[in-house]
Amino acid sequence: SLKVAICPGSFDPVTLGHMDIINRARRIFDHVIVAVMLNPAKNTMFTVEERIELLRKCTVDMADVEVVGFEGLLADYAKIRDATAIVKGLRAVSDFEYEFQMALTNKKLNNELETVFLTTRAENMYLSSSIVKDIASFGGDISNFVPDCILADIKDRLYKGGRRS
Ligand code: COD
Numbered sequence: 001s002l003k004v005a006i007c008p009g010s011f012d013p014v015t016l017g018h019m020d021i022i023n024r025a026r027r028i029f030d031h032v033i034v035a036v037m038l039n040p041a042k043n044t045m046f047t048v049e050e051r052i053e054l055l056r057k058c059t060v061d062m063a064d065v066e067v068v069g070f071e072g073l074l075a076d077y078a079k080i081r082d083a084t085a086i087v088k089g090l091r092a093v094s095d096f097e098y099e100f101q102m103a104l105t106n107k108k109l110n111n112e113l114e115t116v117f118l119t120t121r122a123e124n125m126y127l128s129s130s131i132v133k134d135i136a137s138f139g140g141d142i143s144n145f146v147p148d149c150i151l152a153d154i155k156d157r158l159y160k161g162g163r164r165s
Pocket of ligand 1: 008009010011012015016017018021037072073074075087088089090091101102103105106119120121124125126127128129
């Protein structure tokens, strides 16, 4: 049977760090669901529609990748989609406590589901969506941090400022 994995996140916006984890998940699993969290409580720069659109642009040539929005518990969504694993990237020690807590909680909620951690690449160690937004808000160069195909979209949105609700 097809092995399905979920790469969940906020992707506000997608970075080269995210893309690396998605691509490495594709080498291990048959089908990768990139699940964009729809969280009204979290203040995002990009709307969920924008975040999904950016990810779809970056994965348009990947027949084994599906980009979806999801609401509620990841453990439940994984069950509905018959996913065997959640794939996440681990950066610094600072990621560890929160990720460990989520992995243990998800295991309690869905015992069939494994969390797989991929070690970040050294060059992505300090890369995050927040860093990208911060640099862009000051007009800095983000071309080393986000996929080329969405560079213009992000510049359009961030350099001109203005947060959409
Ligand atoms: N290098 C490697 N990996 C990276 C990098 C990088 N530079 N940057 C990001 N990543 C990876 C990380 O593994 C991260 O987990 C993932 O990409 C997504 O990152 P973000 O920042 O876009 O997403 P988060 O951390 O805000 O996502 C949080 C979730 C949506 C996964 C979480 O809140 C969740 O599961 N929510 C659903 C509700 C739920 O089930 N709650 C209970 C969980 S215990």
